[in-house]
Amino acid sequence: MELAEIKRGNIITVTITDTAFGGKGIAKINTPDGDYVIFVPNTFTGQKVSARVVKRRKKHAECKLVEIIEKSHLEEDMPFQPISGAPFINLPIAVQKEFKKDTCLNVYKRIGRCNNIEEVFDKYIESPEVFHYRNKMEYSFSAIGYDLKTKEEFDGFALGFKKRGTWWIVENLEKESGIFDEEFENKLNLIKSYCENSGLPAWHPPKKVGFFRYLVVRKSYKDNQLLLKLVTSDTNIEKFDFKAFTDFVVNLLGDRLAGLLHTINNDIGDNAQSRIGDDTLLYGKSTINEDLLGLSFEISMQSFFQTNPKCAELLYNKTIEYALEGNENISDGVVMDLFCGTGTIGQIIASKTNAKVIGVDIVEEAIENAKENAIKNNIQNVEFFAADVNKFLFEYPEYQNKIGTIILDPPRAGISGKALKRVIELNAKHIVYVSCNPATQARDMEDLFSAGYELKKLSLVDQFPHTSHVEAIALFQK
Numbered sequence: 458m459e460l461a462e463i464k465r466g467n468i469i470t471v472t473i474t475d476t477a478f479g480g481k482g483i484a485k486i487n488t489p490d491g492d493y494v495i496f497v498p499n500t501f502t503g504q505k506v507s508a509r510v511v512k513r514r515k516k517h518a519e520c521k522l523v524e525i526i527e528k529s530h531l532e533e534d535m536p537f538q539p540i541s542g543a544p545f546i547n548l549p550i551a552v553q554k555e556f557k558k559d560t561c562l563n564v565y566k567r568i569g570r571c572n573n574i575e576e577v578f579d580k581y582i583e584s585p586e587v588f589h590y591r592n593k594m595e596y597s598f599s600a601i602g603y604d605l606k607t608k609e610e611f612d613g614f615a616l617g618f619k620k621r622g623t624w625w626i627v628e629n630l631e632k633e634s635g636i637f638d639e640e641f642e643n644k645l646n647l648i649k650s651y652c653e654n655s656g657l658p659a660w661h662p663p664k665k666v667g668f669f670r671y672l673v674v675r676k677s678y679k680d681n682q683l684l685l686k687l688v689t690s691d692t693n694i695e696k697f698d699f700k701a702f703t704d705f706v707v708n709l710l711g712d713r714l715a716g717l718l719h720t721i722n723n724d725i726g727d728n729a730q731s732r733i734g735d736d737t738l739l740y741g742k743s744t745i746n747e748d749l750l751g752l753s754f755e756i757s758m759q760s761f762f763q764t765n766p767k768c769a770e771l772l773y774n775k776t777i778e779y780a781l782e783g784n785e786n787i788s789d790g791v792v793m794d795l796f797c798g799t800g801t802i803g804q805i806i807a808s809k810t811n812a813k814v815i816g817v818d819i820v821e822e823a824i825e826n827a828k829e830n831a832i833k834n835n836i837q838n839v840e841f842f843a844a845d846v847n848k849f850l851f852e853y854p855e856y857q858n859k860i861g862t863i864i865l866d867p868p869r870a871g872i873s874g875k876a877l878k879r880v881i882e883l884n885a886k887h888i889v890y891v892s893c894n895p896a897t898q899a900r901d902m903e904d905l906f907s908a909g910y911e912l913k914k915l916s917l918v919d920q921f922p923h924t925s926h927v928e929a930i931a932l933f934q935k
């Protein structure tokens with residue numbers, strides 16, 4: 458290929474020769490000035506792909522994957538429908554492990570300037586279940602579909618996942634994806650047909666009109682039950698028979714249906730906000746139960762709960778091991794569980810020690826769940842606050858020098874600079890930093906090192922098989 462073909466908007470064909478952190482495939486063009494590098498996310502060494510150029514720079518270009526033309530020699534055939542959320546499902550798990558481990562450790566060296574990462578690296582924890590491991594899925598409706606057989610777009614009614622690289626086209630899920638509940642996904646087509654036959658239209662993302670928007674499903678592995686939420690706009694809502702829809706879903710899922718919710722959302726964006734709104738309970742209950750490490754958790758639709766619960770037990774075991782390591786006097790100080798979600802980590806620590814534990818999360822529903830869960834688990838030495846972490850630490854300066862241990866588990870974007878500064882001011886001796894994004898965790902390492910913390914141990918957990926994502930647990934001490 459010629460360098461002249463690398464123009465914004467052009468579709469190019471390249472062979473991937475290497476894979477970088479985050480599942481970014483790399484292709485190269487030889488030029489008299491050295492290699493020109495082309496990045497194509499969600500591709501792997503050995504694949505021949507077509508990709509759209511989205512950014513052209515002097516030495517490299519960023520592209521979006523359009524299609525995989527030829528599989529990599531490393532890939533195997535799988536009986537699942539390929540979806541954009543599981544781009545590496547055809548790669549053996551051992552190959553995924555090697556690339557995740559190598560690229561993550563490299564990020565800690567490059568961004569975190571952590572030159573002894575190999576020495577402090579503790580364990581790569583594999584997911585106990587490689588397939589059907591997720592406990593939550595979000596399916597989109599769209600009036601613009603993509604037929605996987607004819608490889609053509611169609612106007613009509615689709616329910617499934619977004620086509621790679623688009624926010625407006627949906628590929629119908631004709632058979633299960635291999636990462637969520639097999640029985641449910643094989644019935645999704647029936648839900649799609651029911652909705653389509655109602656005569657109301659699927660959402661048209663570019664025009665921002667239509668009725669059916671999302672179907673969100675949460676699964677309890679403990680009870681083998683499903684909690685569903687249908688998100689619609691309110692356009693012509695009076696024409697939709699919710700009673701008949703409820704009867705249909707009850708009939709379809711039988712005892713497996715824990716509850717069915719409906720949410721109206723007229724938000725024109727295509728973000729997480731578009732899935733939330735005031736819920737109406739159409740059937741059953743609005744929460745499901747899950748057991749983790751002997752504790753019981755009630756979870757609502759909005760509350761964060763680790764998406765791979767069997768692997769989360771291993772993640773939490775390692776987190777607790779790090780929190781207790783060289784920390785015999787943990788019960789003398791306060792333990793803070795920042796970004797606590799439904800309070801899982803805080804409750805496990807509280808159940809194993811006499812320490813006073815404080816949990817903070819911004820989602821009020823999650824904190825409500827956390828409080829109820831603590832009562833249910835008969836844990837008294839824990840207190841939960843619904844607040845922004847930064848504001849909470851600002852409003853409660855009295856905790857400074859009283860905190861022995863901090864657990865940090867921020868969302869993918871990481872902790873804000875301001876909040877990290879406040880965490881550092883708390884002057885805790887032990888920080889266990891759990892992260893679903895090693896890049897932002899590595900970024901924050903520099904500040905922790907400058908504040909006198911040393912990275913003692915780091916483990917990676919394969920919470921998300923078949924994606925480029927990996928969870929990391931780092932133990933810092935001073």
Ligand SMILES: C[S@@+](CC[C@H](N)C(=O)[O-])C[C@H]1O[C@@H](n2cnc3c(N)ncnc32)[C@H](O)[C@@H]1O
Nearest residue numbers: 761796797798818819820844845846866867868
């Ligand atoms: C990765 S989850 C961690 C959840 C929990 N530790 C667990 O394992 O279940 C990140 C959490 O951070 C919360 N969050 C995001 N931004 C926040 C903020 N500014 N202040 C407090 N919590 C926040 C989210 O609601 C979410 O529950």
